[in-house]
Amino acid sequence: MLCNNIGVNSAGHLTFAGLDTTALAAKHQTPLYLMDEDRIRANCRLYKEAMSASFGEGSYPLYASKAASFKHMYEIMAEEGMSIDLVSSGEICTAVKAHFPMERSFFHGNSKTDFDISYAMDCGVGHFVIDNLTELEAVSAEAQRRGICQKILLRLTPGIDPHTYEAVATGKVDSKFGLAIETGQAEEIVRRALELPALELLGYHCHVGSQVFDEDGTVYLDAADIFLRFSAEMQARYGFFPAVLNLGGGFGVRYTEDDPHVDIPGNIRTIANHMRARCAALNIPMPAVLMEPGRSIVADAGMTLYTVGTVKEVPGYKNYVSIDGGMTDNPRYALYGSRYTVLSATAPLSEADLPCDLVGRCCESGDIIQPAIALPKPQRGDIIAVCTTGAYNYSMASNYNRIPRPSVVMLRGGEDFVAVRRESLEDLVRNDL
Ligand SMILES: *Cc1c(COP(=O)(O)O)cnc(C)c1O
Numbered sequence: 001m002l003c004n005n006i007g008v009n010s011a012g013h014l015t016f017a018g019l020d021t022t023a024l025a026a027k028h029q030t031p032l033y034l035m036d037e038d039r040i041r042a043n044c045r046l047y048k049e050a051m052s053a054s055f056g057e058g059s060y061p062l063y064a065s066k067a068a069s070f071k072h073m074y075e076i077m078a079e080e081g082m083s084i085d086l087v088s089s090g091e092i093c094t095a096v097k098a099h100f101p102m103e104r105s106f107f108h109g110n111s112k113t114d115f116d117i118s119y120a121m122d123c124g125v126g127h128f129v130i131d132n133l134t135e136l137e138a139v140s141a142e143a144q145r146r147g148i149c150q151k152i153l154l155r156l157t158p159g160i161d162p163h164t165y166e167a168v169a170t171g172k173v174d175s176k177f178g179l180a181i182e183t184g185q186a187e188e189i190v191r192r193a194l195e196l197p198a199l200e201l202l203g204y205h206c207h208v209g210s211q212v213f214d215e216d217g218t219v220y221l222d223a224a225d226i227f228l229r230f231s232a233e234m235q236a237r238y239g240f241f242p243a244v245l246n247l248g249g250g251f252g253v254r255y256t257e258d259d260p261h262v263d264i265p266g267n268i269r270t271i272a273n274h275m276r277a278r279c280a281a282l283n284i285p286m287p288a289v290l291m292e293p294g295r296s297i298v299a300d301a302g303m304t305l306y307t308v309g310t311v312k313e314v315p316g317y318k319n320y321v322s323i324d325g326g327m328t329d330n331p332r333y334a335l336y337g338s339r340y341t342v343l344s345a346t347a348p349l350s351e352a353d354l355p356c357d358l359v360g361r362c363c364e365s366g367d368i369i370q371p372a373i374a375l376p377k378p379q380r381g382d383i384i385a386v387c388t389t390g391a392y393n394y395s396m397a398s399n400y401n402r403i404p405r406p407s408v409v410m411l412r413g414g415e416d417f418v419a420v421r422r423e424s425l426e427d428l429v430r431n432d433l
Helices: 021-028 037-055 071-079 089-097 114-122 133-146 185-195 218-238 264-282 295-301 332-336 425-429
Strands: 006-008 014-016 032-036 060-064 083-086 105-107 127-130 150-157 199-205 244-246 288-291 302-314 318-323 342-344 354-359 368-375 383-387 407-412 415-420
Touching: 014 021, 014 383, 021 032, 021 302, 021 383, 021 407, 021 415, 032 037, 032 295, 032 415, 037 060, 037 071, 037 264, 037 288, 037 295, 037 407, 060 295, 071 083, 071 089, 071 415, 083 089, 089 105, 089 114, 114 133, 127 133, 133 150, 133 185, 133 199, 150 185, 185 199, 185 218, 199 218, 218 244, 218 264, 264 288, 295 302, 332 368, 342 368, 368 383
Parallel strands: 032 407, 060 083, 060 288, 083 105, 105 127, 127 150, 150 199, 199 244, 244 288, 318 354
Antiparallel strands: 006 014, 032 302, 302 318, 302 383, 342 383, 354 368, 407 415
């Protein structure tokens, strides 16, 4: 199986986190997001332990909560001692409602509004990750007005192509995120940040991209090299050395059997050893290191269940299996052409004899969950499972075609409970006047 939380039980049904998925579909209705809470917690511990073992005290992971943001996720992160990334007032509000200790939060975004800045300060967000000079001035002015000193990091772009999808590559010089070292704008914002008394500059941030496999390890090592060299230069010029370097997120996960497995502790160890050697060569101290995994914390903890509506055969062309969800609950194929593993939950061991496209119910030809797969020929009412949907599925869901968003059901220690209720038809018209 793709992941060891997926199996088949004695009834011949697909299981997830040890529970019968067809029974979960019957109990909670479909479409349904399942989240394996034990896996989420194990993934957090993997990062925490690897980072403190390799980088030492003061280095830790932040969960990039845009991957899956709802109250219970922040409760898990609080309990696991994780810090978090937030990218909007909505995520901040959700974390606050979950009683997350906000001093452990980092506020990202390339276009924070005046409201966002002020709301984040009201909520005690610990750190702002500043994207550009205009924002630096705006955050400084608001901190000054409040008589506080706001901790910040500066988002810089190292000018690296992580060789992932264009839409999720963020570390290139011409990125919409951050300021480039190459153009001199990074130095300019460091100089300015150091002049502003209401801001405390802690260090630098970069995020090179997402779903990075980096089998030869160069992307993170190159980014670290560029940042250490830049840190040494800034120290020589302005006497400022960063207490922390945030290397961002981005480790890839296995969506299909063809994807490689990323050895996260091994990668972290390699990065740490490399950075220590570079720091020694540059004669600078080793800063604390932060990393911001999103996908690799939650993706393999997720599975989506659907009910089959029709099987349409277009003789001589192709077959369509239509389900009761689609791009509204999972837009990733439509956005990125993302690959997924699709299984029959009803009959996972039957021969996959029907070549087909798994398509959604929206009025868009592009509403495809996954093309060119094979399934045991399903009947109306069969349950289909799409694996590895824990990241960027619920969080990217929409109400297109006025389709209610599915519920999120957590699986923990062999029990299931609802973390996010299914939207009702009434919910859909709640704000219509
Ligand atoms: C999206 C994002 C992440 C998380 O990326 P993953 O690929 O989900 O690990 C981390 N940091 C920043 C700034 C991001 O925008």
